[in-house]
Amino acid sequence: MDMNTLKIVAPVLPNLPWEDRPSGCAAPLWRYSKNPVIPRDLLPDSNSIFNSAVVPFKDGFAGVFRCDDTNRRMALHVGFSKDGIHWDIKTEVLRFTGADPEVAEWVYGYDPRVTLLDGKYWVSWCNGYHGPTIGLAWTEDFETFHQVENAFLPYNRNGVLFPRKIGGRYAMLSRPSDTGHTAFGDIFYSESPDMEFWGHHRHVMAPAAFEVSAWQCMKIGAGPIPIETSEGWLLLYHGVLRSCNGYVYSFGSALLDLDQPWKVLSRSGPYLLSPQTPYECMGDVPNVAFPCAALTDSATGRIAVYYGCADTVTGLAFGYIPEIVDWTKKHSIL
Amino acid sequence: MDMNTLKIVAPVLPNLPWEDRPSGCAAPLWRYSKNPVIPRDLLPDSNSIFNSAVVPFKDGFAGVFRCDDTNRRMALHVGFSKDGIHWDIKTEVLRFTGADPEVAEWVYGYDPRVTLLDGKYWVSWCNGYHGPTIGLAWTEDFETFHQVENAFLPYNRNGVLFPRKIGGRYAMLSRPSDTGHTAFGDIFYSESPDMEFWGHHRHVMAPAAFEVSAWQCMKIGAGPIPIETSEGWLLLYHGVLRSCNGYVYSFGSALLDLDQPWKVLSRSGPYLLSPQTPYECMGDVPNVAFPCAALTDSATGRIAVYYGCADTVTGLAFGYIPEIVDWTKKHSIL
Amino acid sequence: MDMNTLKIVAPVLPNLPWEDRPSGCAAPLWRYSKNPVIPRDLLPDSNSIFNSAVVPFKDGFAGVFRCDDTNRRMALHVGFSKDGIHWDIKTEVLRFTGADPEVAEWVYGYDPRVTLLDGKYWVSWCNGYHGPTIGLAWTEDFETFHQVENAFLPYNRNGVLFPRKIGGRYAMLSRPSDTGHTAFGDIFYSESPDMEFWGHHRHVMAPAAFEVSAWQCMKIGAGPIPIETSEGWLLLYHGVLRSCNGYVYSFGSALLDLDQPWKVLSRSGPYLLSPQTPYECMGDVPNVAFPCAALTDSATGRIAVYYGCADTVTGLAFGYIPEIVDWTKKHSIL
Amino acid sequence: MDMNTLKIVAPVLPNLPWEDRPSGCAAPLWRYSKNPVIPRDLLPDSNSIFNSAVVPFKDGFAGVFRCDDTNRRMALHVGFSKDGIHWDIKTEVLRFTGADPEVAEWVYGYDPRVTLLDGKYWVSWCNGYHGPTIGLAWTEDFETFHQVENAFLPYNRNGVLFPRKIGGRYAMLSRPSDTGHTAFGDIFYSESPDMEFWGHHRHVMAPAAFEVSAWQCMKIGAGPIPIETSEGWLLLYHGVLRSCNGYVYSFGSALLDLDQPWKVLSRSGPYLLSPQTPYECMGDVPNVAFPCAALTDSATGRIAVYYGCADTVTGLAFGYIPEIVDWTKKHSIL
Amino acid sequence: MDMNTLKIVAPVLPNLPWEDRPSGCAAPLWRYSKNPVIPRDLLPDSNSIFNSAVVPFKDGFAGVFRCDDTNRRMALHVGFSKDGIHWDIKTEVLRFTGADPEVAEWVYGYDPRVTLLDGKYWVSWCNGYHGPTIGLAWTEDFETFHQVENAFLPYNRNGVLFPRKIGGRYAMLSRPSDTGHTAFGDIFYSESPDMEFWGHHRHVMAPAAFEVSAWQCMKIGAGPIPIETSEGWLLLYHGVLRSCNGYVYSFGSALLDLDQPWKVLSRSGPYLLSPQTPYECMGDVPNVAFPCAALTDSATGRIAVYYGCADTVTGLAFGYIPEIVDWTKKHSIL
């Protein structure tokens, strides 16, 4: 599949960060040679910066970053960048406004995603409210963030909005969880008429069988905002394998039906990227590659994926969407 | 508090099952002397009948019963009774109609609750859809049950509707769970404009501290449909203590704010009833007393509580609502 | 199916213990009204007598009994009976002879089975040899027991011989285990040319899906010696369900192919018997019904099943083999 | 051994509760035929009364009782009795006085022991201070109880004083534990010059090997105050076996060296008593027999053992000390 | 001990891979300076290549390699090499032929060993058949592999054949396991007259006591094919220590009796090699050094050990067998 046959519904983004495929590399995704693109100590008191979300904004990029401080408290911070590589992250933590007092109290928040949707930038994140659930807020300027109700009951993580309404309703993927280091996890789909009440919950994907695709055999969760293509929604998602020495987070790709996204059209057996470099294998949580955002240039099909590395730093990886779509279909385990 | 000062919003129900308080008993709730009121083998192939829901219906009572068969498959059955004690339970399992095919497939269902709400009998139950969640359906005749969407994402149990809209919205209590014998559990409150989409989730109660009220220190969950009184919603709820020999399920009471039911006005430190009789202590799951329904006579303040015993049979217990309200306030741990 | 159409390959045994089906009972198996047939303290120092094996012997019956003493050490004892109900169990423990010194040392042994095979009474039991495995021995007189090699590597339990060679080889069912209270367990089939070396291992049955037959959803294991019928080998087997309060052991039935016994022809969804009486629900391990032996009268089709109750005492249950075969086929979950 | 040869260092106590050995009983200990001697609801708000300590006091008996209320909060209560069978337990909880404010705050307390020592009645109990540890207090009148420092760091349970100084120092047995349902437990010995500072810790006994004495193979702990005899300190102690359905608490006996009580002279392989009656097998924690006190008449050698049953009620058992000493030596596993 | 006194029963193998001991190194085994000798991505789609087996073949070497693909499916591949360092591994997976259809179905296979035995190259591996067990096959040309019956019932791993019959029978070491990340593991010995039926199981070694040799205190398993010497079978075996951060796999050596190999003559307390380099400490499973094969030159006593590193790549280590034999005896913990 190439750019002539695959339609990508996304803006033209000529300034997305980019580095050509290294010679000899046949993989559909390759790492940025200067990874990690964001070091753990970019902020004066940051212990780690990872699992963060970026979008095109004005003539550059904006983002919501997970920055744990040296108390190892989880917090969100706003950042801006001209080139998507050098980031100016605010030292003060992001605080939301406007929520009902009962849910507005900040306990903790992490692993944000951001998408432009109906003219606003919507942020979803794992929000502490008597356990982890999915927080929601919107901004127009990355200065004031208007928090709305939590989408779901606890315990939930990895809530990821679709970038447009589907069938007239807002749509979100999420992974129901438990209160700890959850050892299970499927991806579900939910709908809302108003971003306030949610229902029509549908099961999307379970972990794969161990014999079929072991890197995703314990739990899975949606990664960046799904990318609309003529072949379906392209979803990058993480998968977890539990070895005798803990969890290993890799990520792969799937194509979801455009109108009924809980129907999976194809799903990659191989991972797109698994933790193999020192900055992915060594850090606060070794062996984690966890994507939360992707920038797409519909003109060239280029994609730049931001992913957390070892829960410590942020990495970048590059690819071409048509190639990834082809590869997903070719290596599908469905 | 007596019937002159406490207003109970419920029908007059002179035919509710009843037995006077035994002499010498000072407890706010006492067991029916002929317990278990429903034996395990009332149906030809039933292994157990428990955790079931009854409501006034026509000139008697109707109910939805959890009847596990001798495969120990969980199923729901409809039953009718003139006196609330002798039940005619249908041998065929209850099947719902009308749901979206994606959620209509029956996997398993258990622990139903039933309430009359806006002229229909609404059933909520723990419904198997890629894990346990809250199923919803309504009937007008206890013959045809119209299933609607599952209220929440998995994993959830003990979804209990309020018997009227609150603040213009349907309201439900539930206990988010995990995929197994969940070792945690708080009660949450959720709202819906339409029984289809749910939101505005609020935390109601966490388990109590071990030193304060140990029978409810591991997890709690709503029991029968809350009863509206002038002192607040009277909620009977179960609590679980984990000993070195497993879980013990008892139940107590709480009063919730009428308009903001997530605000707890009082909460009993003592249990109302804990497993102490052979039929509560011996059975498929020893040491379980688990209430799912209550009949109320607003004229006398009498209440008849149906509760599952040892996950095997069904018991009845009696009391006076004004006394229980008083007792709850007097022994509150808040 | 009746005695005209079902052929049972077993001796005529008019003196097997028996009690007619109680009126009103429709179940394929019913308990002896004087259960437990063997009390826990039949021996001066016995803590419990259960999970034991009996066979016709001379003009009565002989058996190998699991008798734990008041140290709660597990041991085997020989016993004799005229009527299968009143037993004379020897106070001294059974000791085997003739084994290689390396395996002859007695560590512990439990849950024996006995069958007449090629003119000898063969005993298999769970034998402690650096973990539980399957011990084997034979006797002709129930006085001297000749131990041979352990059949398998540890960790294994519930080794049950077939009462004749199949395809020219000895045949055994067993349940590979781990070192503790194993939370998994399938039944496997193995062959031996000589009772010394074993191979050709085949998988027979896994636990059933929770939604299909929950009483056998965690682990299963063969019970009494399989009974040869014209419809296949009738196997009674136990199944285990794990509740939040521990394991529950029930038992059901299956029909195995006569020539390839690893092929299951039918398998009961319902249990034949689950722990429901006080002597099954209360004792050293509550909620256990665990069959290890059955006496069969091929003339009448009667079967008397000996089963351990709560790991404390021994019970008897009765039925008709043709009815059980019919019932197994009718309620098969295959 | 008989009363002529065994010297028992204890008062003459002709009024200790007593019932002769039932005919046909050969066991060294037999149950009171009217057990449970103290029902669970002797107090208006008691959920259970068990694991309690009694001593001769004035012309009758006094005791410190574990009475959990219907919040299932653990508390201690004082009680008095003329005959050791009918008890008058105070409804108000026991409160200690005089301790340093830092340790005086009552959190929880359970499983008391009491002994007369140097003219005072000393109480030890499991005391909540940032986890369970051993609380200590003394009284002269069972009205005012003077609390001193906790003997040890958390986490500890079953602290049992010797009834006299040994080698010039106070002496205590205890069982170091963890914060939950501890799955291990040895008995240790400690000394103090002043009941304030403790040291010279010695290991006394570990759980027995599974193959040797399974009822005590997971953890053990001292029971009543040791009884001084010419054959050593007679210690009754509980042992725990973990089945697939939880913990089983039985108790046996040991003889400790008079001068170096950490040296075990003999230790019973069989249990003296294991949970076998309905009131021991059914209750808040099934299958528990847990002795905390014993009354001894040195004139006759009689002993009356108070033991908790199923963590719910209190039972009595009787025996003759010379017989128990003999039996312990005869069945010793050392 | 030197080459004059120690007899090694092995071919002369002058072309085995080799690198002299680094100066200053006193250890009996040293790493290849160019480790890892096989990188994780030698195959186009390989995620990792490790835990693999090599033997002399024709004028060079052949091997069976564990190559997990980027689905992280485990598979076996054949490879050839002239020098034992540069390997040509086939991209297609190894498929066996000739087995009974019931066991022939490929589910998964890993951790192979290969030995020349009676003129054929025998492969044993961990073979998925309703759980892990020991698969067996032979080849003469490393092109066609004839699978025979699985040697044992599940659950088993690390099945390692001896290179000749012992006492007239084939002989194998193995480590019975459970279904997951087994937390226990002893080495057992089994015999077979025909490679089809196995018996005469003997216990060889348990994990060492924590205080004696902690690196092998949780489980142990045989490594390469045992090497016959005049001092006994030299067995390299792995041992596992569980830290708070997971399992650590090291390896040591033992000498087994030539005729009764279940009798251990000496056993090293120190490890020969533990994970200390980045390629051993970082990868899919950190801190793993796992030997599966060794090449031996009987003329010089040289040994080249292939071992898996971090479950990701393959390393080489070198030594002299006489030195290792001496060292094993000198540092024996027996």
Place this chain on the structure above:
Amino acid sequence: MDMNTLKIVAPVLPNLPWEDRPSGCAAPLWRYSKNPVIPRDLLPDSNSIFNSAVVPFKDGFAGVFRCDDTNRRMALHVGFSKDGIHWDIKTEVLRFTGADPEVAEWVYGYDPRVTLLDGKYWVSWCNGYHGPTIGLAWTEDFETFHQVENAFLPYNRNGVLFPRKIGGRYAMLSRPSDTGHTAFGDIFYSESPDMEFWGHHRHVMAPAAFEVSAWQCMKIGAGPIPIETSEGWLLLYHGVLRSCNGYVYSFGSALLDLDQPWKVLSRSGPYLLSPQTPYECMGDVPNVAFPCAALTDSATGRIAVYYGCADTVTGLAFGYIPEIVDWTKKHSIL
């Protein structure tokens, strides 16, 4: 705070190891650029050298070092150094003398601390006596070490003496534990009149709430000997966070009341140092930074902290005590 306002009660120690703060570093503690200061293989047979204690001695320094050998047996060794950086560690293990034979037997010992106290060098360590507890010994010459009684009952770790009597008594911090990789842990304070009997146990600190300071949210334990300052005892202590991939050990600081050291005056929310370098993140136990000793120069306020890295090697970090005191107060979570 500076040297003019903060009084440090410690010797003048101009020769303590030192390296100035790197330019651009704002942290209160910085690593030695030549870390690790002690490699794992400094001894011929050492597997690792870490968690060790040093003090000024004569014109240089002496220390007690945890040196695990290649059996991975834990042992203590004595060492000497002129500059605190280059160490001469004795190859023979440290053996204590003079203890009661019952406790003198060496089982294992690790994680020592050393302080000069009343003219003697006192060593405390985790000592194996039927489980881990706190061993105590003193020396005057680092040649003969006189062992006294274990301070506490098992199970205890991280026993740390104060360098002078407080309120006329010896004082120690410790962390009661369980028998394994304890998943809980508070710091307690105990007193002794004579180093023989201990009591007056007080709770000092519990782990912090996850939302407040996650690096210390699972367990905490005292590190080096507390340093007396005019602002209180400066305590460096480790804290543990459990991720899905195991424990992470960091360390921070607290100020304790001079006279009542169980009263915490301030406690750092941020860590002083967390594992971030390869030698802290990679090794036998990845992600461990564990301080056991500190050298202090009261003239300059300099502090040199020795800390174990990945349970493998020893690192050094430097700082100024007045800065650390200020920082602790400024970032206190109390």
